[in-house]
Amino acid sequence: MTKHFLLGTAGGLALTVGLASAAAAQSTTLTIATVNNGDMVRMQGLTDDFSEQNPDIQLEWVTLEENVLRQNVTTDISTGGGQYDVITIGTYEVPIWAQNDWLVSLSDGMSEDWNESDLLPAVASGLSVDGELYAAPFYGESSMVMYRTDLMEEAGLEMPDAPTWEFIREAAAAMTDRENDINGICLRGKAGWGENAAFLTAMANSFGARWFDEDWNAQFDSEAWSNTLNFYLDMMEESGPASAANNGFNENLTLFQQGKCGMWIDATVAASFVTNPDDSQVADKVGFALAPDNGLGKRSNWLWAWSLAIPSSSDNVDAAKTFISWATGQGYSELVAENEGWANVPPGTRASLYENPEYLAAAPFAQMTLDSINSADPTNPTVDPVPYTGVQFVAIPEFQGIGTQVGQQFSAALAGQQSAEEALAAAQQLTTEEMEAAGY
């Protein structure tokens, strides 16, 4: 019996080694790392069109959760592993990675019909370093107010196209109906640099606050930050949902779709979810407005684009450029429109899309999305000057860590575990320490 056992073991191992060496054989295909969101999944389904045009290029997809993708891709690029030929990255990474020489410039070598000048200037500027484009936007988003038209009418109010924070607070209080489980306003409260820290950073911009002064000194001890956080906490206490400190994008989306929010200020991409009658109980009662301001010249909307880039470790740069030209070109919008309808075309990257009457007719939120994107300026995001780029983030490598820790302080304040002043003092101290340790 033992003999058989050992023979079996040896056989299994031989099989393992054999299969493994077969798997290690070189392949000439493009490996594309991407995140799991609706537009990316749709692109995977439409790649037959690309394969027909380019029969010599095979595509392999690796879809990953956002943070896992970041970890995978950073490891690969920084070791020169060359595992990925096309990667999906956000507006936060592009300037940092481009400065590290981790990305291939897309300013030349793209297909002839790929029209760079058609890209929305606000989006393209966030993806460029020293005038060179390092990533091609696949879809872009800003943030805006989504509100229930029926509840607004019941409250006897009318939403202006460009509301102020005071109006939003007043409307939220008027729409709140605790007995019927309706919260006047739903905002992000879950801790994280891409969750509540993103929202509050963009909100702080409209209150005249900033993360750092021109010498990289943390500014959480400023009056503007105190005004921002106190306003947010007071409004959420008056009109926010009970467990707001745990709510991120997905949680608020659910609440809104179930008719439990009067207003929700979040990513423009949510517009297509809340107006989709298959998922949303309030699909026909949603209106849109620009993110609020305080009359200081900056609105509280952010800017983000999921973009395709080529890591400098890739051996297939030319084929990768061919693919990116296809996926982010004007032709792709038409392909999606043909197969899935105009409402499903990835928004927020090209000016030509917003001149297309068919798209404007199919997407009622199109104009508001475009206005929101155009009003965000990543190179000049705040009222007072700052040494960084980025609207709802600070484009330095340390920001992921610091932003999440600061977000935890804000989230604890929202949960009632500490006051706004305590949260800001803690944020000031930890940011100062981290920045000093990083050598700023």
Place this chain on the structure above:
Amino acid sequence: MARAITTRKKIMWTALSWGIGLLIFFPILWTFLTSFKSEATAIADPPVWFLFDWTTVNYTDVLERSNYPLALTNSIIIALGSTLLGIIIAVPAAWAMAFVPGKRTKDVLLWMLSTKMLPAVGVLYPLVLIAKYFGILDSRILMVVILMLINLPIIVWMLYTYFREIPVDILEAARMDGANLKSEILYVLTPMALPGIASTILLNIILAWNEAFWTILLTTVSAAPLTKFIASFSAPEGLFYAKLSAASMMAIAPILIMGWFSQKQLVRGLTFGAVK
């Protein structure tokens, strides 16, 4: 001596055991139920238990969008390969430590265990660079070797504990009968320690199956196992719980079924030597 247990106590203990059992099983049950819901029902508040429109659409979506057979094959090869390779290396090592201990055997054992305390990310870059040098990034052989190395301390420790329960006199008797080292290990020691070896194999297959740090970071497509398959179904913007649950059920089903069939062996192995 057996103690008399009243019926009331019996009922109480049975109820308590069932309660604990169900509590532990609950996450799997909830994942199972969620995998048959629509995305909207999956996040409904208050939660819906059984009365919903059962649908298999999540499973078909998951199968359509990813290469499940490849991920499953990779998981099986990586889990079995790393465990068997580990056993082949660990049996002689554990034999030496159990039956011919030296002055520093205890230190060696503790040192082996201490490698488990090293934060994995600390050796990530050196390992990636070595793998790149040998051209085996994203290969099954790399994953087999790495998971074998990671689990080796546990395999050696478990086997060492089982071997120590075996009276050394039996091995001496075999030697008196003319058995050489190879025959001693293969024909005397191994058959006697088989329950222990079997449970070591089972436990390590489970550990290797669930390992999610190395398997996600060192694979891309060809060697990507089920852990990476699950990681592809979480979404930052949009609903994903039902599909993620379906992917999770598909990933844990094989190991769950293996666990059910071998639970007798597992329990026996884990308690082997508890009663002398």
